[in-house]
Amino acid sequence: MILKYLQIEWLKLKNYKTFIRLASLYFLLLLLILSSVKLLLSWMSSSGMEFEGISPDIIPFYDFPDVWQNLTYLASYLKFFLAFIVIISVTNEYSYRTIRQNIIDGMSPTDFLLAKQSMIFGFSLFNMLVIWLAGTLMGIFYGSGFSFGLYTMDMEFLLAHFLELLTFLNLAMLISVVLKKAGFAIIGLCFYAIFLEPALVGILNYVFDDHWLITLFPIHAVNNLIEIPFQRYVFMEIQDYVKVSSAIIAGAWLVISIGLNYFLIAKRDIN
Amino acid sequence: MAEYILDISGLNKRYGNIQAVDNLELKVEKGTVFGLLGPNGSGKSTTLGILLGVVQKDSGDFKWFGEEPTASQRRRLGAILESPTFYPYLSGIQNLQIVCKIKEVPESRILEVLEQVGLANRATSPFKTYSLGMKQRLAIASALLSDPEILILDEPTNGLDPQGIAEIRELILDIAGQGKTIILASHLLDEVQKVCTHFAVLKQGEKIFHGTVAESLMGNEGVEVLADDTESLRKVIGTFPSFIDMKLNNVGRLEVQLSKETAIHEFHEYLIEKGIVLTHLAYINKSLEKQFLQLLSAKS
Numbered sequence: 216m217i218l219k220y221l222q223i224e225w226l227k228l229k230n231y232k233t234f235i236r237l238a239s240l241y242f243l244l245l246l247l248i249l250s251s252v253k254l255l256l257s258w259m260s261s262s263g264m265e266f267e268g269i270s271p272d273i274i275p276f277y278d279f280p281d282v283w284q285n286l287t288y289l290a291s292y293l294k295f296f297l298a299f300i301v302i303i304s305v306t307n308e309y310s311y312r313t314i315r316q317n318i319i320d321g322m323s324p325t326d327f328l329l330a331k332q333s334m335i336f337g338f339s340l341f342n343m344l345v346i347w348l349a350g351t352l353m354g355i356f357y358g359s360g361f362s363f364g365l366y367t368m369d370m371e372f373l374l375a376h377f378l379e380l381l382t383f384l385n386l387a388m389l390i391s392v393v394l395k396k397a398g399f400a401i402i403g404l405c406f407y408a409i410f411l412e413p414a415l416v417g418i419l420n421y422v423f424d425d426h427w428l429i430t431l432f433p434i435h436a437v438n439n440l441i442e443i444p445f446q447r448y449v450f451m452e453i454q455d456y457v458k459v460s461s462a463i464i465a466g467a468w469l470v471i472s473i474g475l476n477y478f479l480i481a482k483r484d485i486n
Numbered sequence: 487m488a489e490y491i492l493d494i495s496g497l498n499k500r501y502g503n504i505q506a507v508d509n510l511e512l513k514v515e516k517g518t519v520f521g522l523l524g525p526n527g528s529g530k531s532t533t534l535g536i537l538l539g540v541v542q543k544d545s546g547d548f549k550w551f552g553e554e555p556t557a558s559q560r561r562r563l564g565a566i567l568e569s570p571t572f573y574p575y576l577s578g579i580q581n582l583q584i585v586c587k588i589k590e591v592p593e594s595r596i597l598e599v600l601e602q603v604g605l606a607n608r609a610t611s612p613f614k615t616y617s618l619g620m621k622q623r624l625a626i627a628s629a630l631l632s633d634p635e636i637l638i639l640d641e642p643t644n645g646l647d648p649q650g651i652a653e654i655r656e657l658i659l660d661i662a663g664q665g666k667t668i669i670l671a672s673h674l675l676d677e678v679q680k681v682c683t684h685f686a687v688l689k690q691g692e693k694i695f696h697g698t699v700a701e702s703l704m705g706n707e708g709v710e711v712l713a714d715d716t717e718s719l720r721k722v723i724g725t726f727p728s729f730i731d732m733k734l735n736n737v738g739r740l741e742v743q744l745s746k747e748t749a750i751h752e753f754h755e756y757l758i759e760k761g762i763v764l765t766h767l768a769y770i771n772k773s774l775e776k777q778f779l780q781l782l783s784a785k786s
Contacts, residue, residue: 226580231573313571321559321561321589
């Protein structure tokens, strides 16, 4: 059943030029960003830069288990590209009116939702596997040693990254289902995620000094899963684990957005 | 007892102030070619939208094949609503592959239906490069994929040229000839008259007429005559006892209304007695158009 949904979505995407371009660009950027720190550190050391007498090349960026948090944190910046693919895939169905034809042809609204969910699941899983593979290879080749215990330690960051993508992409789908136009949905997502919500969070922070409401905002919840890890290299304390409360809030947003997506697809007239 | 393939009872749909479908009752027998008539905005497309799961009804019920409606049931229908909708960047074949997956039909059907609608030679071109007629034929091919028991068509000849219209009509008759049920929504009365066996008329969401095309076309609308001397023809006809009305039509012939019980040979004999020899005498066939307009004006 899931396979059938994946096949349907794949047929819709594989010959779509915009998808091919976005996906190739995304994949290139992902590989680039995963290897960027190595490239950057090598470049810094080869050009003679030093941090208080320490060569940048010996910063243990790819050591197990730190590599998981480092890579998933970096990769999370690219989630907007995947969101754009999801937005285009969903809004196309409205602008071409193919969602209507799909349903007339015999899909139920649930089928339609599950087909899109299988695509989102596929992207998130693929992404997680690429980071897992990249982390494993880079950890082995550039890290300071391999032990199975350290290798599997902190692997929950991969799962957190998976949850981050699932939730973020479902929020992107929600905006698409509401706005129905690719341009509006992309602007809407960027405006909300980059400007509106951070501004609200900032105001709450300023007025109430770390209000509990802040943790409930959807984009904040998604970004909060994997905290920025890099201060540890300048000997500052970081949150080097995934907070259960963060995972629960992100999971709740995942459920809410899937529920709203279903409600909007099943209960509205489709014109 | 007749087998109903579609049974609608008490169906309602309201958009704001407008009652788009008003307590609609309709039964369609298996094997008929059913015309759903009505002016623009009479609720035809809304009704079909509800029947096909894309518009939410407010109340009422409908059954396909005597069963409660489900999505998988729709795989046994072939439907084309308004303009053909496909993924513009995909070819005809690629578009039909998606439909095959949804309808759970083997892909071997694709070439068969493309042959059937005469689109096989353009099957690999992107949909967006198709002419309107080709798009419409692809829509029909798609509707035929699952070899459906019912074909639902909403304005299938909209925007087509006369040749395209004739082709679609041929196709509909061809499919009807295979014993399939067809539901055809249209405001082109000529079209319905030529292909349908039964029809219903909607007005502002209400059903105002339901019957067979054959019954509605029984009888005639008077006679059409022509003689060398039109002026004296006019005078003589005016003196015929059961004469009601006459007018000159666009091809220079006189259209004459006589009272119903008049036998045509009496009229002809009368003219000959008065020294008029006709060069043309024909019944004016009843048309659905006239009846349709009468129905609509009578109910307002």
